Amino acid sequence: MTAIEIFSILFSGSLLAGLIGALSGLGGGLIIVPLLVFGIHADIHYAIGTSLIAVIATSSGAASAYVREGFSNVRVGLLLETGTTFGAILGVIIGSHLPGSALHLAFGLVLLYSAIASLYGNGLPAFDLPPDKLATFFKLDGQYPIAKGYKAYHVQNVPLGYFIILIAGLLSGALGIGSGALKVLALDKAMKLPFKVSTTTSNFMIGVTAAASAGLYLHLGYIDPILTLPVLIGVTLGSLCGARILPRMKTDLLRKLFILLIVIIAIQMIYTGIF
Amino acid sequence: MRAPEKFLSYVLLGGLLLALLVSGIGCGIFLWLHPDEIFDYRVFKAEPVDLTKLSKIILESFQGNSLQIMQLGILLLVATPIARVASCIVMFAYLKDYLYIFISILVLFILLASILLEPSLA
Numbered sequence: 001m002t003a004i005e006i007f008s009i010l011f012s013g014s015l016l017a018g019l020i021g022a023l024s025g026l027g028g029g030l031i032i033v034p035l036l037v038f039g040i041h042a043d044i045h046y047a048i049g050t051s052l053i054a055v056i057a058t059s060s061g062a063a064s065a066y067v068r069e070g071f072s073n074v075r076v077g078l079l080l081e082t083g084t085t086f087g088a089i090l091g092v093i094i095g096s097h098l099p100g101s102a103l104h105l106a107f108g109l110v111l112l113y114s115a116i117a118s119l120y121g122n123g124l125p126a127f128d129l130p131p132d133k134l135a136t137f138f139k140l141d142g143q144y145p146i147a148k149g150y151k152a153y154h155v156q157n158v159p160l161g162y163f164i165i166l167i168a169g170l171l172s173g174a175l176g177i178g179s180g181a182l183k184v185l186a187l188d189k190a191m192k193l194p195f196k197v198s199t200t201t202s203n204f205m206i207g208v209t210a211a212a213s214a215g216l217y218l219h220l221g222y223i224d225p226i227l228t229l230p231v232l233i234g235v236t237l238g239s240l241c242g243a244r245i246l247p248r249m250k251t252d253l254l255r256k257l258f259i260l261l262i263v264i265i266a267i268q269m270i271y272t273g274i275f
Numbered sequence: 276m277r278a279p280e281k282f283l284s285y286v287l288l289g290g291l292l293l294a295l296l297v298s299g300i301g302c303g304i305f306l307w308l309h310p311d312e313i314f315d316y317r318v319f320k321a322e323p324v325d326l327t328k329l330s331k332i333i334l335e336s337f338q339g340n341s342l343q344i345m346q347l348g349i350l351l352l353v354a355t356p357i358a359r360v361a362s363c364i365v366m367f368a369y370l371k372d373y374l375y376i377f378i379s380i381l382v383l384f385i386l387l388a389s390i391l392l393e394p395s396l397a
Contacts, residue, residue: 074363
């Protein structure tokens, strides 16, 4: 394939990846990997390296707008990042001893289960719940913009959320993924953040987790500039657009999009685990 | 909007635009010079060491090597989340929130440690 062809295919696909990645808090990886493997016929190693950069680009593209508008909960993000970054280091160590196929399979099954669980109700959102002791100590409660003004919420179940996030970090390090799916689930299901706060706070965090692994994958030579650059530029622009759409998007629609996407990731992971 | 969050969001946007600018220049030069060159990625071969060493990337991009300028754009992008955590330290210092100054410094420390240490762990 010529350089121009590679650039055109990757750039256009990446715009969509950035848009969807920024809205869902999942990062651009889920579209970038198949785009490289099926669109460019690239080896999976290149796909992993490129998608890691795509995750950082999605995160950074949307982070500015989400922080400015008050969607991302920066304190929750930072507190949990101690877990994701530490988990990522553990993951790199464990990942070199464990077969990746087992991890992919386990991760895929967990996501499939969460997708099914998400279809059956979600319990109370945090604004109808009482303050939690630990969340109050860490000053995690916040408010986020709704159609008219702001709405306050109380964060719940900090230890459970932290535990899931630690696992998410571990998987990022071991598999070279952003693991936004587990992050959104921890924030939404365990800590009961409003859904838009969950996706945007996950977006704030995935870039930091992915950056922690970038040194490794750069060193391993997985990151090729010709493949990565069109993805970087496309995903960033797509993500900037996604951040403009989010405030107007209906939460219900966003949640449905999210469930659809985690089913796709689950299938990708199970497929990678088996074959 | 509150001032600290404004500050944080401008730092985030500034770093991102710088990474985009350098990436765009690198891409532009590369495509100008090699539009019809054929590339094949079906078999994985690790990138040459020159493209993975920080000092080489910086030195050679200033000599106008388009692949290294592209690689520099990638490095600048990887630096944006690091800058994000670092500017959180500044934001919480402004708010005199000592708990979160400590947490931000801890995250920055683990992040830098993992970027530097992971290559030798795997």
